[in-house]
Every structure is written in C-alpha cells, then in structure tokens.
Amino acid sequence: MLQLDVKTIYFLVGLFATTTGVVLSILTMTGRFDRWLKYWGISNLCTGSGILLLTFRDIVPDFYSIVVANMLAIAGYFLLMATAQRLYYRHMPWRPHLLFLGLMTGLFLLMQDADNYYAERTALSSIACGYYALRVAKITQRIAREEDIVSAYLVSGIFTLAALIFGLRILAGLTHHLGGDSIFSPGGVNMWVILLAAGIGPLWNMSMLLMIMERINRNWIGRALRDPLTAALNREGLRAAVENNTMRRHSDDHPFTALLLVDIDHFKQVNDQLGHAFGDKLLRSFADIVHHQLRSSDLFARHGGDEFVIILPSSGEKEARDVAERLQKAFAQATDKLKHDGLAVTLSIGIAVTVSEQLGSSLYKLMEQADSALYQSKHHGRNRITAAQAA
Numbered sequence: 001m002l003q004l005d006v007k008t009i010y011f012l013v014g015l016f017a018t019t020t021g022v023v024l025s026i027l028t029m030t031g032r033f034d035r036w037l038k039y040w041g042i043s044n045l046c047t048g049s050g051i052l053l054l055t056f057r058d059i060v061p062d063f064y065s066i067v068v069a070n071m072l073a074i075a076g077y078f079l080l081m082a083t084a085q086r087l088y089y090r091h092m093p094w095r096p097h098l099l100f101l102g103l104m105t106g107l108f109l110l111m112q113d114a115d116n117y118y119a120e121r122t123a124l125s126s127i128a129c130g131y132y133a134l135r136v137a138k139i140t141q142r143i144a145r146e147e148d149i150v151s152a153y154l155v156s157g158i159f160t161l162a163a164l165i166f167g168l169r170i171l172a173g174l175t176h177h178l179g180g181d182s183i184f185s186p187g188g189v190n191m192w193v194i195l196l197a198a199g200i201g202p203l204w205n206m207s208m209l210l211m212i213m214e215r216i217n218r219n220w221i222g223r224a225l226r227d228p229l230t231a232a233l234n235r236e237g238l239r240a241a242v243e244n245n246t247m248r249r250h251s252d253d254h255p256f257t258a259l260l261l262v263d264i265d266h267f268k269q270v271n272d273q274l275g276h277a278f279g280d281k282l283l284r285s286f287a288d289i290v291h292h293q294l295r296s297s298d299l300f301a302r303h304g305g306d307e308f309v310i311i312l313p314s315s316g317e318k319e320a321r322d323v324a325e326r327l328q329k330a331f332a333q334a335t336d337k338l339k340h341d342g343l344a345v346t347l348s349i350g351i352a353v354t355v356s357e358q359l360g361s362s363l364y365k366l367m368e369q370a371d372s373a374l375y376q377s378k379h380h381g382r383n384r385i386t387a388a389q390a391a
C-alpha cells in the first residue's frame with residue numbers, strides 16, 4: 001500500500017501559503033488597497049511560516065517547531081478573520097483576541113515537549129483555528145446576504161467546511177484517535193485532515209479573491225448608476241433597480257407599488273439668492289432625509305435637477321401618502337431657517353400606483369401619471385400631495 005509522506009504535504013501547504021503571502025504583501029506596498037489586503041497577506045505569511053516550521057521538527061529546538069510554529073499558524077487564522085472583519089467594514093476588537101493568543105502561547109509553552117502532549121496540542125490548535133474559521137464563515141455569510149455577493153456564499157461554505165474539519169480533528173485529539181504518535185505519522189485521521197487542508201487552503205484564497213473582485217466590480221457598477229451629489233440612483237440606475245426588484249416582488253402580500261415624484265419648490269430662488277453651493281447642500285440634505293425615512297426595499301432616484309423619484313414596493317396610495325407627509329414634515333423642519341431669507345422651500349409631490357407585477361413594463365407610464373399629479377400639486381399652490389387618480 002502506498003504510504004503518503006505527510007511531512008512533504010505539510011511542506012507544500014506551507015510553501016503555497018507563504019508564497020501567496022509574499023505576493024499579497026508586495027501588492028500592499030503599492031498603496032492602492034485598503035488595510036484588509038495587508039491583513040490577508042500577513043495571514044498567509046504567518047500560516048505558511050508556521051506550517052513550514054512544523055516540518056523542521058527534531059531539527060530545530062521544540063520551542064520553534066512547536067510553540068512558535070503553532071502560534072504562527074493560529075495567528076494566521078486570526079488575521080484571516082481580521083481580513084473578513086475589515087471587508088465587512090466593522091471595528092476589530094483586538095484586545096480580547098490578543099489576550100486569547102497570549103493564553104494559547106502559555107499553554108503551548110507548557111506542552112512544548114515533542115515526545116509528549118501530541119494529542120493535546122493537536123486539539124488545542126484545532127480549537128483556535130476552528131474558531132477563527134467559523135468566524136470567517138459567519139462574517140462572509142453576512143457579506144453575502146447584505147450585499148448580495150454570490151461568491152461570498154462560496155467563501156462562507158469553504159470556511160464552514162474548514163471549521164468542521166477542525167472539529168473532527170479536535171474530537172480525534174481528545175479521544176486519542178489521531179493515528180500514530182506524531183503529526184508526521186502516515187495513516188489515521190490526522191493525515192486525511194492534512195490532505196483536506198492541502199486542497200482547502202488554495203481554494204479559500206482563490207474564493208476570497210473572487211469575492212473581492214465581485215465586490216469591487218459591483219462598487220464600480222454602483223458608482224456608474226448613482227448620482228454623485230446625493231448618492232441617489234440616476235435614471236439608468238432606477239431602471240436597472242426596477243427590473244431587479246420587479247422579479248422579487250411577485251410573492252409580496254401587497255399587490256401594489258407606489259411611485260412618488262418629488263419636486264423642491266422655489267429651488268431656483270435658493271440658487272439665485274444663496275448660490276449653487278448652498279443649493280447642492282440643500283439637495284444633499286433632502287437626500288439624507290429620504291434615506292432615513294425609507295425602507296431598505298424602497299428605491300430613491302434623482303430624476304434631474306431638483307426632481308426626485310421614490311418607489312415604494314408593496315405600498316398603495318395610503319402608504320405613499322404617509323411617506324409623503326413624513327418627508328414634507330422632516331424637510332420643513334430642516335429648512336425652517338430659510339424662512340428668514342424669505343424663501344419658502346417646500347415639497348410638491350405627485351403619487352401614482354400600479355400593480356407590482358406590471359412595474360417593470362409600466363414604469364414610464366407610471367412616471368407620467370405621477371408627473372401629472374405633481375403638476376396639479378404645483379398648480380394649486382405648491383407644498384401639496386396629489387394622487388394621480390385625483391389629477
């Protein structure tokens with residue numbers, strides 16, 4: 001029967017991770033990437049260096065091939081979690097993790113004799129690495145769900161598998177069923193875990209790269225579909241978002257979708273009296289108010305100048321009026337000081353409603369109806385809300 005050289009497998013896995021870390025670290029030096037790339041590069045360097053050090057067991061002192069090697073590998077997984085946390089735009093609580101790493105270091109110092117504690121060390125390192133792998137899986141799953149990044153589901157699945165493998169290694173270590181009396185013993189659970197790790201290591205680096213590329217691509221597309229001043233969708237962005245949302249609204253309990261066409265009254269006077277810079281500030285202020293008032297499923301777009309479109313899925317005329325009234329009230333409070341300059345800056349709003357399933361095909365017709373209702377609001381004195389049915 002063919003006996004696999006476990007030490008060679010360890011060496012190749014460590015060499016691949018180290019090489020990946022070197023490449024990522026060189027890219028970091030260009031200064032074109034956020035801190036996550038630095039964490040990712042150092043993570044691979046630490047993990048790879050730790051695994052390479054393990055292959056020097058019985059050649060270098062146990063302190064290096066056991067304590068330093070294991071802690072480098074664990075630190076690599078920790079920094080991999082820090083990479084995911086940074087990609088998720090969340091603050092990293094360093095202190096508790098550094099304390100945890102310090103505790104691990106102390107335990108490995110107590111068990112650094114190569115002739116003893118093999119199973120205990122294996123279980124301990126697997127607990128730490130498995131924990132961080134599970135954290136990466138959870139973080140990337142949130143990224144996939146919240147940002148609709150499909151490849152992030154792949155990353156989450158790979159790290160979930162890695163956590164399960166570490167769980168198997170923990171169980172084997174605690175029950176002394178690893179196979180052999182050292183990490184280089186052929187056969188047994190430990191050898192098969194190393195074989196799986198040899199395949200998963202390159203796979204998760206490639207999947208993370210795919211996730212990052214997809215995210216960057218989506219960000220660039222997002223910039224092209226948004227108004228740079230207000231961060232609202234532009235016309236093309238609205239069209240694309242409507243097509244995407246229409247497909248998802250077929251099963252909604254509420255069969256209707258409402259569209260609001262909003263115009264800022266006397267906006268030209270604001271530009272003429274207070275300047276275009278102040279006018280831009282007013283537009284941004286209005287956009288902030290809208291973003292705070294709407295649900296995550298609602299769509300907000302700048303139609304042109306001081307005219308905006310708001311689409312409320314699963315909403316009829318009553319829900320649309322409620323939203324319109326809240327916007328008018330919040331905007332009135334935000335612009336109250338302009339009254340001292342003799343400017344009555346208010347909102348005129350037109351409402352149109354359609355069947356949700358027909359939104360994609362009837363968007364422009366719906367906007368014409370809302371525009372007609374908006375005209376009625378302005379014609380009857382501005383600062384009004386008019387529904388298309390009453391137009």
